[in-house]
Amino acid sequence: MMSDKIYREKYFKPAMEQLGIKGMLPKYARHTFATLSAKYKLQDIAIQQIMGHTDYAFTANRYTHRDLELLRNEIRKISII
Numbered sequence: 001m002m003s004d005k006i007y008r009e010k011y012f013k014p015a016m017e018q019l020g021i022k023g024m025l026p027k028y029a030r031h032t033f034a035t036l037s038a039k040y041k042l043q044d045i046a047i048q049q050i051m052g053h054t055d056y057a058f059t060a061n062r063y064t065h066r067d068l069e070l071l072r073n074e075i076r077k078i079s080i081i
Helices: 004-019 026-039 044-051 056-063 068-076
Strands: none
């Protein structure tokens, strides 16, 4: 086990610097991972377990975000125009 601070300073920040990404925090990466996983329809149980949660509803409600384009596409499915 390691502390959040050690992980962030020793591993996460250097990796982000190598990629040229500024201002990224590990929690943002978790949100991005969960959102992309849902978008590309990974199995709920897989997302839950990869993220270390005991309940997928928590993962979905807390970490996944619907992007505007996805919402527009879904609305188009019922649009008569």
